[in-house]
Amino acid sequence: MAAAPEPGEPEERKASCTSLHLSYWKSVKLLGFLDVENTPCARHSILYGSLGSAVAGFGHFLFTSRIRRSCDVGVGGFILVTLGCWFHCRYNYAKQRIQERIAREEIKKKILYEGTHLDPERKHNGSSSN
Amino acid sequence: MAHAAQVGLQDATSPIMEELIIFHDHALMIIFLICFLVLYALFLTLTTKLTNTSISDAQEMETVWTILPAIILVLIALPSLRILYMTDEVNDPSFTIKSIGHQWYWTYEYTDYGGLIFNSYMLPPLFLEPGDLRLLDVDNRVVLPVEAPVRMMITSQDVLHSWAVPTLGLKTDAIPGRLNQTTFTATRPGVYYGQCSEICGANHSFMPIVLELIPLKIFEMGPVFTL
Numbered sequence: 001m002a003a004a005p006e007p008g009e010p011e012e013r014k015a016s017c018t019s020l021h022l023s024y025w026k027s028v029k030l031l032g033f034l035d036v037e038n039t040p041c042a043r044h045s046i047l048y049g050s051l052g053s054a055v056a057g058f059g060h061f062l063f064t065s066r067i068r069r070s071c072d073v074g075v076g077g078f079i080l081v082t083l084g085c086w087f088h089c090r091y092n093y094a095k096q097r098i099q100e101r102i103a104r105e106e107i108k109k110k111i112l113y114e115g116t117h118l119d120p121e122r123k124h125n126g127s128s129s130n
Numbered sequence: 131m132a133h134a135a136q137v138g139l140q141d142a143t144s145p146i147m148e149e150l151i152i153f154h155d156h157a158l159m160i161i162f163l164i165c166f167l168v169l170y171a172l173f174l175t176l177t178t179k180l181t182n183t184s185i186s187d188a189q190e191m192e193t194v195w196t197i198l199p200a201i202i203l204v205l206i207a208l209p210s211l212r213i214l215y216m217t218d219e220v221n222d223p224s225f226t227i228k229s230i231g232h233q234w235y236w237t238y239e240y241t242d243y244g245g246l247i248f249n250s251y252m253l254p255p256l257f258l259e260p261g262d263l264r265l266l267d268v269d270n271r272v273v274l275p276v277e278a279p280v281r282m283m284i285t286s287q288d289v290l291h292s293w294a295v296p297t298l299g300l301k302t303d304a305i306p307g308r309l310n311q312t313t314f315t316a317t318r319p320g321v322y323y324g325q326c327s328e329i330c331g332a333n334h335s336f337m338p339i340v341l342e343l344i345p346l347k348i349f350e351m352g353p354v355f356t357l
Contacts, residue, residue: 034162
């Protein structure tokens with residue numbers, strides 16, 4: 001059971017169904033289904049896509065003064081930049097996950113084999129001293 | 131388990147489910163971009179001043195809207211097929227459990243190291259204790275080890291059922307007269323819930339599945355065999 005808070009200390013925020021419900025509904029979902037906050041790389045891609053869209057659309061308008069065509073270029077730019085950033089970010093994310101998994105397994109092996117004849121560091125030190 | 135009003139996938143407890151979530155995010159991003167493009171096209175259609183209705187030749191547009199969907203389908207199909215074949219891999223399971231669907235409960239058989247067979251009924255509301263989950267908790271859970279490949283053999287004794295645990299990315303039909311197989315490796319301990327996923331009668335919604343995943347060391351000590 002938690003101790004009573006000291007004077008001046010903020011009260012502990014108790015988890016409740018209401019607070020969980022509210023925190024769920026606070027997540028930003030584009031078009032009602034793309035959870036930008038909890039999907040890795042989504043926020044990054046959408047932000048860069050929006051920036052690319054604005055730059056491409058506005059740049060086209062500055063050169064041509066055609067409003068509708070500039071909007072088309074802006075939308076096309078948004079789609080292409082978002083897709084490009086998405087694939088680039090997801091590729092790096094996948095590489096990172098693989099590295100994390102390798103590191104996790106190596107740490108487990110190190111804990112298991114440390115000090116035994118299977119310890120790779122001992123084998124390596126033994127061969128270098130010979 | 132899912133929280134109230136949850137629409138998205140549950141957190142992954144197996145490598146397959148992690149891959150499925152990644153694929154889901156990928157497909158959802160493509161869907162979002164297509165929806166965005168369609169909404170923009172709709173907006174243009176509603177706001178255009180062009181009223182020519184006798185356009186008969188649009189070769190470039192037709193080429194684009196044939197090739198682009200083909201490319202999109204390839205982008206979705208390749209990771210999808212990769213995961214499909216991944217789910218069919220059988221990585222030398224260390225443990226086999228049979229799951230038999232009945233109207234309206236599950237029977238589990240641990241026959242590898244003894245003859246343990248038990249039924250798993252949903253806990254009626256009157257028998258729930260404080261903290262128990264209504265319509266989800268059962269009297270006897272399926273106890274399994276973590277980080278050990280497990281093979282589930284699933285069948286049914288009467289009508290069609292389906293053994294599903296969303297957090298593990300599992301859903302396998304229980305068909306009378308047929309033995310279906312699924313394998314999984316859980317990555318973290320805990321209690322995970324699922325529900326029958328094939329309509330099977332009046333109490334189809336009242337035959338849940340509960341897995342209790344415990345560390346391998348504790349599982350080997352034999353708590354599951356003390357029933």
